[in-house]
Amino acid sequence: MAITQFPPRSHSQLEEYLTLRSIALDELIRLEGLGDHVGDTTCVNCAETEGLFRCMCCQSNGLSCTGCTLAQHGLLPLHRIERWNGKLFEHTTLKDLGLRVQLGHGGNPCRNVQIGSVMTVFDTSGIHTVHVDYCLCKNVARRWQLLRNRWFPASFDRPRTVFTFAFLDQFHELNLQGKITLYDYYLATSHLTDNMELRKQTPRRPEFHRTMRMWRQLQMLKRAGRAHDPSGIQATRQGQLAIECPACPHPDRNLPLDWESATRDAWLYTLFLAIDANFKLKSKSRGLEDVELDPGWSYFVNDARYKAHLLKHSDQPEINTCRNEHDAILRATTRHTPGYDVSGVALVICARHAFVRGNGAGDLEKGERYCSIDYIVLSALLAFQLRLLVLSYDIACQWSKNLIKRSAEYPAEMQPDTSQTSIKCVVPRWHIEGHDQFCQTRFSFNYTPGVGKTCGEDIESTWSVSNQMTASIREMAPSARREALNDHWSGWNFRKLVKLRSSLLQRLKDACTNSIRQTDIFAQFNTTFRPAVVARWGKMVEDWERDKRGKCPYKETPSALTIHDVQLELAKEEMEASKSGRTSIHRTSASKFLLHGLNLEEKQRALARDCLSQEKMSPKELAEIEQRRNTLLHDIMTWRAIQLAYMPCVATLLASPDSLANADNTSHTSAEQLPLFLPSGIPSEALSTVQVHANNEIRYRLAQAEDGLAGIRRQRRVLHSVYQFKKLNVSGTGNKPNTRIRSVFDKVNKKIAGLAQRYRAACAALLILDPQGTWVGRLRELADGDIRGPGREGSDPRNSYFEPSWIWLVAPAPNTDVDETQEPAFDETMRIEWAKTKARADRWVEELQLVQEEMRRSLQFLAWKADWWCEQATRRGNIPPAVSSGLSAYALKQASFLRALLQDSVDIWLPALSARGLTPSWTTKYSANSGSRSSSEEDGGTSDSEALRDDGDDGYVDYDSD
Template identity: 35%
Template structure:
């Protein structure tokens, strides 16, 4: 751009020069011998120069929609080809003239094209040489008529194709495009442009419906017409998903009995995700009778008639309230959308692994996210493709914990033959990864993707990605009638699916690359963890894990803690109970009636907390702080000093040497109250003798303090994610955003406090561990670095702007999660019961992570195979349809040729896509073999990682060197 700025005057000169006739303009037309004046030029033709009117008409006999200008002696003015005598003859071969032409209505036929709104002279054939109707004569010239009787206007096929793609890509409305071509026609406001917006609206609607039918072989069907299209028949299917009879391997249904009823039989499972979007509302305009739509259940929306009848049976149902968290999807299910709205939003069922809309699996919401709506689309999303012989289903939903409780009974009322009710059907319900942290703790283990056998590296957030594409349609679709709105969303959903299909080569490859690149890391990490554990216990845990995977209902969840997390309050109560028992036995060890050993240590830990809080508040004070703030801080400092002095008096009764230690540490220096050492046993260490009982008390309290701090830290990170998402997606306006920012500031403070508390507790625990001869504490209480403080999902919110990993899109499974979510340990010696239980749970989670990555490899490899089989089937499907209509009935030769040409072209397209995908995936098997070789020989893995680290270091050095060279060059 800096280089271009130097040539601005040159570019500007040519733009202005072209407003005139150019260099050495000829006043005589050089294309004819009549010597007519050269007054006209075409803005669409390339290098034709100036011509006379007759030559301009002759040159544009086959280009009637070009834009012409006339030189009036002073400047170029717009003129039409019609004014020069050009007319369009229909019903005859191009170039032929009809001896008895019939002038179109009013001789002012309007054609909408990409270049503008053109008023032309159009003649129909009236000589009897053509048996075609007016509509057929227009269609033959690739002009789409606005009406079926006596059309007054038409649109070119290329304009309709442009709008179709433009709306899919940019969500442009017909109104916006019509205004665009109107301004191309005249942007001064002085001219008059024919208003054909209502006609254009109707034409684009019909055009997209015809393309929908054409792409799905409805014109090739020799038996059924367009009106007999079945539900979901025109949907774009997901090639990698399981489609019995289409892309499943031979004999897949004959799997052994011992694995048939296990959730581990995941390769041929159907992965579905449900969600609703409340931005796609519809105003209460028009009606089903006035606007029923064209695509009546043909694609993604359910058939409205049956759906309306189903809803009438559930009008009086009241949705159950949430017993998990305060989910709006549950608690606001009975809330109406508001005055003036007929639909509160749209609900959908999508392929959870490939983000594609399922056929007949989209519906309108009348109130909130009611169970009956979601049940209906789930049932039809499975039934419509005759998927009854599939046996395993993974179903993801934001509120699966609530919604799934009585789902089977509700589905049975819809259809007693539903595939979900089959004797061999196994269904596992999950909660999407981003939504999972908002659930209570039991849900986070029961419904987690990462902890569910067979789920691979799925995340269940497919619908959320789809809403991102559909939401820009909300402003235009909410003003539409019911049928037009459903059709418009159907067409856009179809294009969304098609783009996903075209991108399968790279998307499945990326999934495979992710799984292969990390599988060895997680598998080896699990092997190393198991190597530090008791083999007998590992065997016992493995047996329980396998039993739970086969039957999660009747077996204990290995990921749930059976031991309550220790808290400081619980530990203090236990210590108080011990002292009460000692008093009852006549063994009082207290040196003062006011303070017992446990109370002494507890007060010291409380003082530490007050010191941290005062230090944090002191950092907020600056030179120009108000007197009120300074006074408040000073009073707190004075109070803390008096409390510390009182603490010293009690402490020296139990540890007399602290009097000498205080003198050596402080001397004559003035120390801020928040930095005064408290001389707890952990701070004394081996500087002076300390009674073992006091050391043990502090160890118990510090262990509980560390666990509490981690719990608070995790909760704060989860809350921060939730508030960030709420603010980004739903909050608009200064007031709500200010409240959200204040809440985020409060959460950040809580996270910082928990961080500092854990770090201080860890230092104390390691010191006390040495005093008590405890081993393995360093590997259990890991150091908490700033980089470890990140959420379980959506890590980009926890990283500085510009430092996010572009390949890390789905959260915890795409990278090793922070240890605060795993809390691993490498040994069991001298651990409490809680710590031993934490080790068992971490072992289970480590095993789950290793298994999920290996599952993902198998799943994606089979998805690649299914994709290849799908396109082979579809290729043959098109080839078989090429002559199907001619075999059943007599069709004109030109129609038959068109049928064969289109079917052959579609078959060729399927072949090309298949070849393209095969080429993209040709090295996959070698990748998989190399990854498993690293698992078998970890030395290969570590050597590979070392090489990658060296390469990364060299790359960064090159970047620094290059940037330095650029800076020097600029200087």
């Protein structure tokens, strides 16, 4: 986030204000009175009569008489007027002075006047009452006369209330950029008019809401060129009002003529889509009747068809994720909420540029069911013609199963042509951390060829904007709610279009830097291995990329050491010993005795942790603690008898009067504090008498440390997944779901604390039993600050400086028994690192190619769209000349703005490409027209493209700014 740099003299300017504020206050007070007119209130215009009126909107503060005031405001009927009563200025209106607004002649007199009535006019300057007269010369209906005056009538029959275009536009912009609600804007306008609420005002909020719905849709229809289509508005196709992404591939618009026959570069023409669900955008069940203004014409799917589809699949279960461990949270917090018709919204965007897709949104009734997500995704792919499609979804590992089979149940026009199209499903880069190892390799962007540095997480930034509307849209009628969201997504897309110049420029910079850096890193790393090894690894990567059912080159080998593995090995050794005639001195084997001791130690730690919060426990909970203590003490005493058989030296330690385990001290010592005297817990001079058991404990402790470290990493992934889910779907939704999530946080953190204790205890024992062992280089001391990740924390530095905790860098433990026909453990570890390093370099090289292709596509799309608008100018025939003039002017204006945007993009991108030694062939087409916009950018100054990054992401202005 950029830090705002204030001018160096800002503080001195404020200090200067302190010396002048008394005078400034007097100047403000001066304006409340007659000012320069004290002693002379003659009209400043005619200089003949007394001036009693002043306008609060005009530049001049001079006093005018009634006649001059009316003459000056014949075309300014919405200015605010004040009258001097001899003591102070008081409110009055131009209507009270006798002003009448004549429609139909541009302010000129009308010979055929139809006397109208008093009209309530909402404007950015406040709420006004105006006498309106209509024109009968051309037999134009009153409603159209009002519209031609840029006043939008609240009703079309006998309008009494109108809203100026400026008023509607201002609210539209504030609503999109600042999420100002209609209620707040209405009240602000009312307070601007009469802050003391002394004058009677008839409520007009329902009229404002209804008018705003019509205004929004008319603007979307106009901007999509629907006024230019001879077939009319009703011929609007599904999703046609959506603003399209110019950087995505569009056949017949921005792709080469031979794109279908491309082989080596075919991946450059891939469409990337991201899918996600948001459970904050709910809708209350209020039984409101509503009129559908937008039947699937923009971003939401056609509601009637969608609901009919859902009825056919009402018994389909919700989607379950793979083995990621926040599934329980998902099911608990996103179920159908009583009192709500809609539990959330599913959305499809282009994953590279975050444009919301036409027909890419739909309401969710009861969570993320297959039937809902399938319908929305297939709707967003209507008329899809490309050969390669990548779908990013946080539960793609499950959703992708049988996707093609399920799509066969849909109408033919919605079914993807799998004979021509290859579909890959992946999990977004951040969300994949919550999945198991299988998903983290097979569904990873990192290991998928042809995706560049696409992350799939941009959809979260879309939610961050729309979530600000939750309080208002959940109260709306169903259609009004969908229209509001459609409008905001349209605004979002437009801002993305405007900022595409800067976003692609930044991606180019990042790709150039990192493709060189990562390629060099891989080249250096690659030289450290024998060519035969590199060839074998390279073939393994290629084979897996062709068929992911084979051995994965990126898959981390699980630790060869687990408690159960060691237990099995020791049991086999004891079996071999018994076959050779060596019998155990106790019916409980030595390995089981030692394992039982470690289990008792684990129970002691768990009980000690639980006892830390005894002060907050209820009597029932305290009783349960005591019962656990008694049970644990009994188990220790039972185990002690076996211990004395295998470790006779412990008898001396138990007899010591200073020992907590002494019979005299046991009654005063809590069970969790009793020393167990495992081999690692006895004096060093006694170790030689129990060396066999000490060796067994080393093996158990190594497995215990590995288990503990792996468990910490697993639970940290769970914690991050739960946190992200809470942030996106639960925060702000009420106490109950937040409390439920909080309890899960506490539970996971408690598990992590226990695992950390287990790891530290294992390492402490190993330091005693095997201080010079091979484990020393791998297993390090675990500090509290090391328990972090995956990824950077909120307080950590940026990614470029980020250093992960050592717990994520520990190589797998070496196998104790290695099959000589298999790859050695060390070799396999290095192969994994080699493959990951290669994938990282490959993805950055792809990103550099993709960004250049996206620049080319963007320019070609803008040129095509500009030509398209020019073609619209004369499509409609047999229409009034005034309408024809408007159609032509608007189409040509849109074309001119698009060409200006194209030229500005050329001026920014081409010098940046040239400065980095990149000269793709398509640049020659634009080189002659390239300006010098990028000079300041290359010199480190602030170019227009960089300044664009400071704009908001969600405001919405038309290409024209009327």
